[in-house]
Amino acid sequence: xxxxxxxxxxxxxxxxxxxxxxxxxxxxxxxxxxxxxxxxxxxxxxxxxxxxxxxxxxxxxxxxxxxxxxxxxxxxxxxxxxxxxxxxxxxxxxxxxxxxxxxxxxxxxxxxxxxxxxxxxxxxxxxxxxxxxxxxxxxxxxxxxxxxxxxxxxxxxxxxxxxxxxxxxxxxxxxxxxxxxxxxxxxxxxx
Numbered sequence: 283x284x285x286x287x288x289x290x291x292x293x294x295x296x297x298x299x300x301x302x303x304x305x306x307x308x309x310x311x312x313x314x315x316x317x318x319x320x321x322x323x324x325x326x327x328x329x330x331x332x333x334x335x336x337x338x339x340x341x342x343x344x345x346x347x348x349x350x351x352x353x354x355x356x357x358x359x360x361x362x363x364x365x366x367x368x369x370x371x372x373x374x375x376x377x378x379x380x381x382x383x384x385x386x387x388x389x390x391x392x393x394x395x396x397x398x399x400x401x402x403x404x405x406x407x408x409x410x411x412x413x414x415x416x417x418x419x420x421x422x423x424x425x426x427x428x429x430x431x432x433x434x435x436x437x438x439x440x441x442x443x444x445x446x447x448x449x450x451x452x453x454x455x456x457x458x459x460x461x462x463x464x465x466x467x468x469x470x471x472x473x
Contacts, residue, residue: 291409291428292382293327295320297390298340298362298369303471308391309339309346319393320346324354327386330400334380338373367441374434384409384430391469392425399461400426406459415457419467423448423458
């Protein structure tokens with residue numbers, strides 16, 4: 283809950299994939315100094331003010347669940363191998379059990395994302411049930427993405443294979459919050 287008695291935003295970490303280009307599940311990845319990417323993502327969403335934090339896991343789920351900090355909840359995605367769409371669908375279904383008006387979605391493979399990016403997206407976009415916004419970096423769409431509860435079912439219905447919500451966000455004219463002055467928006471695809 284926020285200080286005003288309204289439900290806080292739910293945080294979602296997409297970490298269910300096998301990480302085939304990376305060489306293993308990114309949910310199990312660590313920084314050069316040994317910090318878990320999953321833990322970093324949960325810490326980031328917690329600092330951003332997210333109340334319920336959900337981590338979508340799939341590939342090597344039992345091992346991935348062990349690295350999810352206790353203050354977050356691992357959400358098993360049974361059809362994780364059908365692509366990114368399954369991870370987001372599974373996480374949004376779990377988010378529906380919260381009281382959150384919106385979800386702030388990040389992939390696990392952005393361990394360098396500064397909290398200021400999440401803070402800017404949340405400050406620039408009203409985190410209400412109708413919210414629809416995403417960070418952009420030099421005009422290039424990236425993460426985090428803010429999805430209001432009113433969009434969750436519709437977004438889930440559009441997800442297929444290895445595509446996320448980009449088409450839905452474009453079609454519904456999601457607010458584009460420029461964050462390129464804070465960070466480059468890069469994810470980690472290969473070791």
